[in-house]
Amino acid sequence: MISVVIPHLNQPGALDACLANLKAQTLSHDSFEIIVVDNGSAIMPTDVISRFPGVRLLHEARPGPGPARNTGVAAGSGEVLAFIDADCRAHPDWLSSIWRSLHSSPSGTVLGGDVRIWHDASEHLDAIAAYESVFAYRFRLYIERDGYAGTGNMAMFRRDFDSVGPFAGIDVAEDMEWGRRARRAGLRFRYIPEMIVYHPARSSLHELYVKWDRQIAHSRNMAEGTPAWRLRWIAQALLVLASPAPSIVTVLTSDRLDGVGARIKAIAIMCAVRLHRVMTMLSLLRNRRAVAWNR
Structure with missing residues (x-):
């Protein structure tokens, strides 16, 4: 079982698209669970969740995506943890790539994947999307040069997460800080190019x-x-x-x-x-x- 954990704050439309893509995964649906953790939205996304049977909605009052992810991890039952952001869309083979890669990697491996800018293939990139396509989510660089993976596309066995401990709060970059502790605990990070999620470009x-x-x-x-x-x-x-x-x-x-x-x-x-x-x-x-x- 894979526990997919999604922190959410005031992005119901993006969350709807994220969940739709997760429900379209090629991995068998009885092999994963989806846990959304709201972090203080003006309106809880209950209407969105109701359109996706089986998705669990939780609440975390402490501000920050790190505490929200910790709440999702604690509530999940999967031996594998997969993290994605509410405004991302997963490639149909995202979870299958995670499953294959974890089971073919040495013990103590944390996976990080590719994050690409989402856009309609029929439309020309505007200036912001062009810039972000090159510079926004350089996850391979983060892993191979800096030694950590971004939490918008990261996966690991639960036992390895537990050996490092929970994510930090909002005052620090929780992915970078967790990565430092993971390396001290003896874990290694591996970049998986087939582990793809998409993120929309910023609008301004x-x-x-x-x-x-x-x-x-x-x-x-x-x-x-x-x-x-x-x-x-x-x-x-x-x-x-x-x-x-x-x-x-x-x-x-x-x-x-x-x-x-x-x-x-x-x-x-x-x-x-x-x-x-x-x-x-x-x-x-x-x-x-x-x-x-x-x-």
Whole structure:
């Protein structure tokens, strides 16, 4: 049995699409359960859940997707845990890929998969979607370079999750923090390209800025108190300021974009986002910033 855990906050339409895709999985339906954990929505998504018999809806009052996932894990009965976000859509073979890959991997392996931008194949990518197709969810990079998997597409045996412990709260990047503890516990991360979920592109530059503001605040909170953290923080900001030049090559050679127009649009948004990141990082040198998810 696989327990699929989905944290939710004020995204009923996206949750409906997510559940529809999970119900269309090629893996036998008696091999998995779906647990949605609401984290304080203005209106509980009971109408959405009622359209999908067998899906369980729980509530977690502590803010943050980490605590919501912990509640789902505790309520589940599967020997395998699979995590996906409410605004994602799973490829039909997502759970089958998880099952095959876990049982062909060494003991103590945590799986992370590919996250692609969802868009209608008949439509041209707008500037935001073009940028996010290259830079938004670089899960292979997170796993192979940074040693952690994003919780929007991650799976493991329950016994391995228990050996590490629950996800942290909203003040830190719970996937990165959990990954650090997992590595200390002796677990290893493996990238599975066939383990695919899709995420819609953000609708505006402002939404991209909000996403980065949250991630930068997480990183700042995790860095505070470490030796010479302010000097290292300034150095990181300078690296971000210089990063557009090599990233242009990444855009021009990416296999996730077609045509010159899409690449030019992606480069323009990339430069705007990098400048915003630098300004935000420098503004947080003196004071912490409260973190809220799904704004």
